[in-house]
Amino acid sequence: MASPSTRIDDGHDMDSVNSGLMREKLSVLVVDNDALVRKVHEKIVSKLKVAKQVQIQTATNGKEALDLHLSGSSFDIILMDMQMPIMDGTEATKELRAMGVESMIVGVTSADARADKEAFTEAGLDQCLAKPLTADKIKSLVETLEKNK
Amino acid sequence: MRASLEGEKQQTDQSMDGGLMQMQRRLAEYRNALFKEGILDSQYLQLQELQDESNPDFVVEVVSLFFTDSEKLLNDLSRDLAQQNVDFKRVDAHVHQLKGSSSSIGAEKVKNACIVFRNFCQEKNIPGCLRCLQQIKQEFLLVKSKLETLFKLEQQVVAAGGSIPTVQQPIL
Numbered sequence: 510m511a512s513p514s515t516r517i518d519d520g521h522d523m524d525s526v527n528s529g530l531m532r533e534k535l536s537v538l539v540v541d542n543d544a545l546v547r548k549v550h551e552k553i554v555s556k557l558k559v560a561k562q563v564q565i566q567t568a569t570n571g572k573e574a575l576d577l578h579l580s581g582s583s584f585d586i587i588l589m590d591m592q593m594p595i596m597d598g599t600e601a602t603k604e605l606r607a608m609g610v611e612s613m614i615v616g617v618t619s620a621d622a623r624a625d626k627e628a629f630t631e632a633g634l635d636q637c638l639a640k641p642l643t644a645d646k647i648k649s650l651v652e653t654l655e656k657n658k
Numbered sequence: 659m660r661a662s663l664e665g666e667k668q669q670t671d672q673s674m675d676g677g678l679m680q681m682q683r684r685l686a687e688y689r690n691a692l693f694k695e696g697i698l699d700s701q702y703l704q705l706q707e708l709q710d711e712s713n714p715d716f717v718v719e720v721v722s723l724f725f726t727d728s729e730k731l732l733n734d735l736s737r738d739l740a741q742q743n744v745d746f747k748r749v750d751a752h753v754h755q756l757k758g759s760s761s762s763i764g765a766e767k768v769k770n771a772c773i774v775f776r777n778f779c780q781e782k783n784i785p786g787c788l789r790c791l792q793q794i795k796q797e798f799l800l801v802k803s804k805l806e807t808l809f810k811l812e813q814q815v816v817a818a819g820g821s822i823p824t825v826q827q828p829i830l
Contacts, residue, residue: 542755545720545762545763549708549763552713594751619757619761641701641704641761641762643704
């Protein structure tokens with residue numbers, strides 16, 4: 510089983526117009542069983558420059574995401590894939606909310622079935638977005654995070 | 659003599675620049691055609707925008723991952739559909755993964771073929787699934803061949819001293 514990976518990006522950007530207003534830190538957990546999707550989403554988040562320090566971790570399924578929280582990690586945003594082996598996104602979201610995790614949990618799925626998406630959302634998502642994620646979609650999540658502070 | 663040598667150097671530089679410009683034009687035309695033919699969609703441009711000096715091979719790395727993962731998934735699907743009792747849940751999971759990864763790199767035709775495949779999975783229609791699998795294999799081989807050619811053209815431009823411009827919008 511792949512262990513969760515961590516990446517820290519120093520978001521200091523001398524060209525950023527709003528560097529004085531930038532949040533200090535953003536921590537994101539990318540949960541997806543597909544290595545390609547994890548790589549792309551990790552890169553999108555790291556390039557965003559929405560915080561002075563951006564910390565990204567990845568997990569390959571819902572159980573790994575749970576284990577990270579049980580070991581004391583916490584995140585501002587969790588990008589949760591729906592269909593994963595071992596523990597899917599719906600189950601993982603339910604468990605995280607039952608544990609008292611209040612992070613923004615965003616479902617990310619290419620699923621077509623409305624019923625599946627509804628069950629996923631009802632498990633405790635803040636939002637459900639269609640794959641593939643884009644820089645604009647993630648920026649909008651951070652803006653929502655800021656508004657709800 | 660010096661004037662003659664300088665003149666020759668100027669001519670050589672001009673023909674090299676002309677050669678580079680021709681390569682860059684050919685690259686741009688080839689890339690535009692991929693978008694026009696629906697082989698790639700705007701998600702591929704997102705990947706290009708993610709590439710920078712800190713990770714100059716990002717697109718090639720991601721696309722190579724797509725090639726490797728897809729080949730494995732297609733082999734798994736062939737095996738799954740050859741079983742006496744087809745596990746459609748397993749088949750659907752594989753197609754779902756292929757749909758996700760193809761949409762992440764902008765392989766539009768592969769993604770669309772996966773959508774049709776999933777419908778046949780839900781109907782538990784084996785002949786339909788087999789036809790879809792053939793279609794996906796064809797679309798995958800097509801996008802693989804096109805992207806490999808695209809990367810070769812990009813390498814030629816870079817080797818000739820040029821740079822690869824980022825396409826902001828495909829010219830359709």
